[in-house]
Amino acid sequence: MAEKRETPQLDELEKGPWPSFVTQIKRAGEKNAMADDLLGLLEKSYEDKVGHWKHGGIVGVKGYGGGVIGRYTDMPEEFPNISEFHTVRVAQPSGWFYTTDMLRDICDVWEERGSGLTNMHGSTGDIILLGTHTDQLQPIFDDISDKGFDLGGSGSDLRSPSCCVGPGRCEHACYDTLDMCYDLTNEYQDEIHRPMWPYKFKFKMSGCANDCVAAQARADCSIIGTWRDSIIIDQDEVKKYAEAGLDIQMDVCHRCPTHCLTYDKDTQELTVNAEECSRCMHCINVMGKAIKQGKEKGATIMIGAKSTIVKSAFMSWVVVPFMKMEPPYTEFKEMMDRIWDWWDENGKTRERIGELIYRLGMGEFLRATGIPAVPQMVYRPRANPYVFWQKDEIEE
């Protein structure tokens, strides 16, 4: 680069023990003019206390309607190298497992054709390649495609599904989250790459109710691993926890939300009333060597989560209490097809599935999709008597 930029405000953020994003931008800026201009623009934002990116931007690659976020600075004269500074979303492997060789492949392409800056990863899960020019988009896609990568989602499409580490490294996984994520991503490539819906739709898979990818809060369809039979208690291991000083009465039984655990201090035995257990994972989290999940495993399907805009934030709610989750996931996919058809038909522009169900009612949703109403869908029944009856439920 020609001369060293003055960035007094950002320099402050190179101090301190937490790894610094400023150091990252500077390091990229040493050999990349786009990254160096980004540093200058960001310093300007720190001075002005406002962003310096223009509204919107519509760019992409041939054959796809999503995957690239266009961005243009409002100060192109001062920072010409980022007059165009688009983001490329690249679909991540399930569970963000990588080999070093494939990461180097991505780095090589991005060093040649982009800013050299990335996000590892975007909140939805994608590898984010941060900042390039329009004329580089197709070459980037061609290059990463050669290396076995593809773009992720953006716009009113199926966004890139993501999942927890699952059976790859967790004893709590109740189904193969990694496989299901990969399977759904491949099955629905068309829905990911060519936006055709009222708005975005996200899948997330968590192997148990600890929900390590926050599926219940961040996905329109949240698939949460669970089991249907009793937890399994190993009494010898219970004794070991007691002898190691764990206060089983206080830290396990007392915190059980359904009080279905009983601990006998004298015999050091822990018993469960399995029918009352809601499978919240607390006891298993605290004494995992002594308590294992049941054997009959599957997942709870929940729907509707979204963030604030427009009608407030929603968390997903139960639509199917228990479904077996085994490849090729036919029962699940058939249900999703019915749900998407209904949403595509009835959803207003920019209306998430959760808001559509809220607007038209769960009754409409369940009748349209053939999903039976069950008490597990609600915390408690309605308190008002304003009930809609269907014509065929009424005597002529």
Added chain:
Amino acid sequence: MPKIDNGPPDYRKNLPPIIEQNYGKWDYHESPRPGVLKHVGPAGALYSVRCASPRLVCVDFIRDVCALADKYCDGYLRFTSRNNIEFLVSDEQNVEPLIAECEAQGMPVGGTGASISNVVHTQGWVHCHTPATDASGITKAVMDDLFEYFQRDDLPNKLRIAMACCLNMCGAAHVSDIALVGIHRTVPRMDHDAIRKGTEIPSLVASCPTAAIRPDPKNKSVTIVEERCMYCGNCYTMSPGMHIMDSKNDGVAILVGGKVSNARTAPSFSRMVIPFLPNNPPRWPEVTEAVRHIVDLWIENARRGERLGEWIERIGWERFFSMSGIPFTDKHIDDYIFSRETFRTSAAFKY
């Protein structure tokens, strides 16, 4: 011609042999020290060394990480759902030397168990067009201040911090123990030319949660009922003519008490406790101080195993405000669609 609809790389080719052998058969895990997990299965143990990352990283940083993974992990690594890096070590001998090299390269090891792990955050002034604050800068300032808690795992429970630079709340701000959210406080300034040229008016009108925007057919534009506008900025998302950014009045709100796990209590939303703090780059001292204050209050008072929200729900929000000294105002009382259920319809409360 590139291959289209190729899909992501096959994760199965990226798993180290110890994972392939133990896949779906893991027995248990434990944490030998903060930042290290030991997972044990029939084929033996895997050690995961978790390192902090600023999320926004350059390719040479990724190459450095790859060099470490080649040296100690046969070329295998992963990233977590909080954007930390995990080195997947199958030889226990490699754990301590790897930690030493990570720390020497400025990649602190931690973030496991009852700790404060990485901040899930967004684009901010680095790349987004609708932010009310910066994401990377606040994250860095907050984590510098709370750094000791990243490397400790003896807090009452884990504490999740998330940062979103506007009310779109990309990420996990609505469900985190502590959430930092960029907010505006002024009505959009309308550029009617830009609205006419670049806007689908019905979509713009429909984007307003409080129906403050009305079509103005005579001018081929819109009007705003100012007293109905709560400055969410969603109209700017729909139209380049609705300028919402305001250097003097934009800032940060703090929400607390959210969680997504189902353990013990149901997942819950974060609730607003500080409606506004100023944007004060580069270090946002008001924000970092407020966060530290809430964290320390929780550590001092919560019972073992209690998440921040669980502690507050036990003692009552009125007690949280009196203990924290945070002033309670009309801004804290919900006045949107689902507000009534947040009012206290009981005479049971504390003075």
